[in-house]
Amino acid sequence: MAKAVAAATEDDPEAIRRKTAAARKAARYGQRRTLWRISGDPKCRGCGRNLMDPENGALCVQTSEGYSLILGVQKCARIWLCPVCSRKIRQKRTEEIDSGLVDWIERGGTAFLVSLTARHDFRDRLADLMDALQGSRKGSDAQVRKARKNRAEADAAYERAEEEADRIVQAARRDAPAGVKKRAMAAAREEVAPMLTAARRALAKAQDGVSTTTRRAGAYQRLITGGQWAGDPRKSSEAAVIGLRGRIGYVGMIRATEVTVGDTNLWHPHIHVIVLVGGSFATDLDGHQVLGDVFTPDEEDLAAWEKHWRKVWTGHLQKTNPKYRPSDTCSIPDCKCDGKGHGVDFKRLETAYDAKKAAKYVAKTQDGKSPAYELAAGDLKTGRDGNMSPFEVLGRIGDLMGGVDPDDVPGHGSLQWCIDIWHEYEKAVAGRRAIEWTRGLRQLLGITGGDTEEDDIDALFDGEDAAEFRAGVRVTDDGWAAMARKGLDFEATQAAEGTDGDSAAIRDRMVSVATDAGATPEVAAGWVEPLNPVQVGEVWDAIKETSVRRSAEAAARRRRERDRETLPDRLRLALLVLVLDVHSGRDGWTWAWSRAEGRN
Template sequence: MDKNNTMVCDRNTEALKEPLGIYAKTPSTHEFIDPLTGLITRFKIDPKSREYVEEIDPSRFRWERFAYKSVVNQLLPTSRTSKCMRWRVPKQSLQILKSQEHNKAFYTGLQICASVWACPVCAAKISERRRAELVAALAVARSMGMQVYLLTLTVPHGLGDDLKALLEQIHKAYSKTSSGRAGQNIRKLLGLRGTVRALETTYGVNGFHPHLHILLFLDGGFSPASVQNAFAPLWQQACMRAGLPRPSDEHGCRVDDGTYAAAYASKWGLESELTKSHTKKGRNGSRTPWDFLRAVLDKSEGWQQAAILFRTYAEAFKGKRQLYWSNGLRDLLAMGEQASDEELAAVQEDSALMLAELTDEQWRAILRTKSESIVLDMAETHPQALPVLLASLLERAKKFVTGTG
């Protein structure tokens, strides 16, 4: 067995003996167990197409988050993120808890970085809570008779552009859409009550492509085309005043109706357009920052460049806000005060049960064997087996140290 393999369950250990993994059949589900990682991919029959499609598995997403996080630890070794979910909080016990409401296990007593841009673990926790806020905000706005449109703003870009400088120029340009008399008049004419702005970037043949997604909360009465016709020249002028090239008439500004706005706020998973935008897979040949981590993890073609690009992205986005609510909108929608990323990342379930308290030696064994997600899976499904699993990991970790594993 490869000493870097981290799986400990009997079923997965048996799978590693097979050169190409194994398939486990049930009447409606197939399982493929990767012989190198032990990762289980489940497929089920789509009732309409009668074809096998991948079954969504929360435990797999958690495995991926910790796997990507291990890549970040290597790429950003001196960052706060590299210590996140690894270093203990001084004078605090390290425990495994389980939410009684959601049946999800998690660790407590570990340092967190609260980086929505660079940390796959914190990003999942924070953006999910942001999503819930957005869905609630759209519901309140509809009950008040407002229209909510989705405005997308882009700028021309090239391979030689400096991402950090480009982000500053985009921020400056957007500020100019509301600071001048023309922008204020358009907002008044459209009955714009407020906005929620999100920043996203992808990477393609022309380099990094940062752009803005903005939810427009309007009094109503104007079509998406009318709003787009009003904003497009305003955005073009603002970009040129900020030192950017003039956005094209075709791609610079787009406004979609409430159906799109609601979908972007509620379709969360890996394909979301708003607060989880940096986790989704790129389309039409473009890549996202999470794609960079995936390439490094898999050592796929071009992974060295992907590593450089992720470092560039992380440095440029460091300290940026994921979502920006315009002044007064949260009060208008009775959403309360906005929590910081740090507060959201630190939120803990009030009704959680303690399943185990980990010693330093046990935690080092979990980290050494890269079993963070495996332990949580066991805590959710067979908590009574945790002592056996932890003992197994201690033995495996000792073999890693002696080189016999």
């Protein structure tokens, strides 16, 4: 990227900006191509590579603003894993956070940026650290059903083992001569002890399996639970009844989780939250909760809140694993924690107003960065003090796979080490939320939409559905596959850059890219078809209709499979046996049910 920027004229800031943006985009596409090769996530392997509707191919279009878009390719929406999807999703989230935060402070509210970390070292697994901070993940419906089934079977087996053990002991007592019955029973209990121990262990293992599919709260969830925070109506003082939440006027918060990896202590997951305080609530005519008056919280109440969160955060980490507990005090000279320790860091946010223009300024932290950037733009961050961001790890993997000298590649670690690190990261973040608003906060601030995975997908298509097309081309399935296979997906996106509005010129540039992919000029020309704006819109609508239909069919198929899974296993086996032996002379149903139970 530095070479691309250096090529720009020093006295042309706009040229530098464009070249810098292009270099960053090229790097993201290169990282995604590495993801195609090493990811264990099938959606990531097909992102930007597979087509939504192979019959209609891919569309490379130029918008009225002069931007290029590739339409019709699948998008994974993996905010943790995909550098291309992550960039667009985080950009949308940054705009939302900026909008909500600026509006809140301009109304007179107060906001804090709070950073939350845990102590760690090279022996800690990322999944364990994420569980401690963010809470454990709930298993899928199928995993929950299987775990509960295993526990029920283990529970029944343990009961049978107890019954069998009691039968053996009582038989020993009954058969033993008078005077040695107690000794015979003791010997029988010793004989059946291994059987009971094995059954007890199997039950404990099955119970652990259920607990691992049940969500357990992390230190983050503990911050906003408990009587001291939420209030206790049994207390006598008003302050205790309304709790710290009521005293500071807690409105809600926005949470973002970030992960970096170092060469010494390895994983460093941490949480940033923007907390909005100084609000009161009222009820509208429809009975809905709405924001009422805004006030400035008392400094003593704010200090009590900070103290409480520090205590809860460190206390829960201590309970989870004593080694995770952050230090309560700090002896590092000039450290920004002011001697309060490194687990919880509070920064109050301020806003400046330009009275003449009445313009809005983004609330800034003390180091001059937008809190929305701190929260949402994790894809642009680089590690500090030898740490690497996940996308830097991905970039290093790609360079090392390409034969670049390790000393010339940013970051650290061998190729195999980086791949292992990436795979551990993929597993640890799967199913987790990267950016999350507390329930109801978006609506209170007038922010539409949501922050679920489905909303992330909508964010990816947001600009595409609203774009006005100026020109474009259609690339066939074979043509797009050839270009993606050669890693020319970024070059294909550049073919429509500009404001010429000339589909023929875009076609010529795309044919050149296809030729670089190894096709003859004649074959490459057959892969690319120029379209006018109306034709682009028609093909794009057809692609979306096909995608919606296939999604509906897949959802229906999953429902049918789920319904089949809910049928008890023993009943399904009985029905199968009944069908197979329907021509026998036995009472078919009674005999089938006994076979399913294991009886003769």
